[in-house]
Each structure stands twice: as structure tokens, then as C-alpha cells.
Amino acid sequence: MNRLRDDVLITHEITVWQFVLNDLLTNGFVVKENDTGALAIVDPGARAEDLIDAAEEWGGDVRWILVTHHHGDHCAALETVAEEFEDAEVVGPPGGPFRPSRPVSGGESLEFGARSIQACATPGHSPESVSYEISPHVFVGDFLFRLGSGRTDGPGASTEDLFRVVRDVFEDMAADVVLWCGHGPPSTIGEERKRNPFWRIALEGAPGEAVGAVDYRGSRVPVLAWADDYDGGRKALLELDEGRRVIVPGSQVRVLE
Numbered sequence: 369m370n371r372l373r374d375d376v377l378i379t380h381e382i383t384v385w386q387f388v389l390n391d392l393l394t395n396g397f398v399v400k401e402n403d404t405g406a407l408a409i410v411d412p413g414a415r416a417e418d419l420i421d422a423a424e425e426w427g428g429d430v431r432w433i434l435v436t437h438h439h440g441d442h443c444a445a446l447e448t449v450a451e452e453f454e455d456a457e458v459v460g461p462p463g464g465p466f467r468p469s470r471p472v473s474g475g476e477s478l479e480f481g482a483r484s485i486q487a488c489a490t491p492g493h494s495p496e497s498v499s500y501e502i503s504p505h506v507f508v509g510d511f512l513f514r515l516g517s518g519r520t521d522g523p524g525a526s527t528e529d530l531f532r533v534v535r536d537v538f539e540d541m542a543a544d545v546v547l548w549c550g551h552g553p554p555s556t557i558g559e560e561r562k563r564n565p566f567w568r569i570a571l572e573g574a575p576g577e578a579v580g581a582v583d584y585r586g587s588r589v590p591v592l593a594w595a596d597d598y599d600g601g602r603k604a605l606l607e608l609d610e611g612r613r614v615i616v617p618g619s620q621v622r623v624l625e
């Protein structure tokens with residue numbers, strides 16, 4: 369069941385106000401560190417006033433505005449939100465449509481009340497993508513949609529990178545780590561390792577045989593796996609020439625078998 373409404377989830381460490389920002393169902397988050405009330409805003413892609421009001425309602429102590437990647441649906445309302453919270457630092461990958469006061473590319477640690485925020489490089493959906501870990505929670509942007517994936521057919525995107533990050537970053541995390549996705553509901557490491565068809569291939573290798581074939585840009589292409597998408601559609605992992613792989617929305621292909 370997709371969650372399409374704003375919602376608040378209270379956990380031991382943080383309280384998360386998840387906003388569905390737009391027709392793409394992009395998520396923006398206001399995050400409260402429970403021990404001190406310190407706040408962070410993640411991916412202000414739209415609905416600036418609602419994010420601001422929520423942060424004010426929770427005390428207004430915004431320390432960080434975190435952006436996972438450069439796509440407009442994750443950062444278009446950044447300026448408005450940043451103007452409202454002048455003491456907050458804007459954190460994100462450099463070289464995009466906004467200028468972070470604290471550029472990150474992975475490996476950085478930020479103080480967040482009684483806890484910390486670790487930036488982690490998670491390329492795949494886009495080359496600059498970073499995730500933000502507030503243990504045991506990770507805000508992963510479009511690296512992952514629950515039991516599926518962000519697409520990897522955009523500029524600089526790489527399925528090889530995405531699969532490598534699944535192996536190098538996420539494989540060893542504890543099963544109960546919560547993954548907050550850029551679109552759709554959150555998930556956990558345990559769920560994804562067990563049930564995500566793309567992660568299974570990242571971790572165990574591709575099956576011997578394709579599960580089907582599609583027409584993609586005028587060519588017949590084998591499908592290695594299908595996954596459900598947060599919007600009710602599907603995504604396909606395709607094998608292109610020379611073993612190159614790409615994850616595309618179902619709307620980009622025509623099923624042949």
C-alpha cells in the first residue's frame with residue numbers, strides 16, 4: 369500500500385514528519401532529534417511554507433537543511449526554506465542548482481543535537497547522490513524506492529554504481545535500519561535484502577535467464593528483473609549491449625514477452 373499522505377513517525381531516536389511534496393510524490397522531511405529538539409529539513413523540493421510551519425511547530429531550531437541530490441523535485445524550495453532559517457546550514461553535493469554552505473560528497477560528520485548525521489556517497493540514480501545517516505535511520509533520496517529503485521537512465525546515472533553501493537554500503541547494515549526514500553513509503557535494510565529483486569541481483573548476481581523481453585528505444589532487450597514502483601507502476605532492470613544495465617520505469621518499455 370502506498371502512503372500518499374503526510375505523516376509523522378515517532379521512533380526512539382528521531383521523529384520524522386514526512387511530506388508528500390508534489391504530483392511525483394517526492395518526499396520532503398522535517399526531522400527532530402528527540403533528546404534536544406534539534407531539527408533538520410531533508411529535500412525541500414516544494415511546499416516550502418508547510419515545511420517551515422512544521423519546523424516552527426516543532427520549536428524552530430533548524431540546524432541543517434539536507435539535500436540528497438540535484439534533481440529539482442528535491443531542492444526547488446530550498447531557497448525559501450533557507451531564508452526562513454538563517455542559522456541553518458545548507459548541506460548537499462556541490463556543482464548543482466544550489467550552493468551548499470556545507471558541501472558534502474560522503475564521509476562528512478555533522479553534529480545533530482545528541483546525535484550525528486553522517487553523509488555517505490550513494491551514486492547510482494545520479495552521480496552526486498548522497499545519503500544522510502542518523503543511526504539507525506538513513507535518508508537515501510532516490511537511491512532506493514521501497515522494494516524497487518530510483519531510475520538509472522538519467523545523465524551520469526549508473527546501475528553499476530548503484531549495485532556497488534548496495535554491496536559496499538548497505539549489505540552490512542543491521543536489518544532494522546530504517547531507509548527513508550525519496551518517493552513512497554520507508555523501508556528497512558532487512559526487507560530490502562530479502563525482497564528487493566534489484567538488490568538480490570546486486571548481491572547475488574543475475575539469474576541465468578532473463579525473465580522477459582521488452583522493446584526499449586526500438587531494440588529488443590532482455591529484462592533481468594521487474595519491481596513494483598511507488599506510484600503503482602513498475603520498474604525494469606534491462607541488460608543492454610556489452611552487459612551494460614539500466615533501471616527504467618515501465619512507461620519507457622513495451623513488453624514483448
Ligand SMILES: [Fe+2]
Pocket residue numbers: 437439493510518
Ligand atoms: Fe531524482
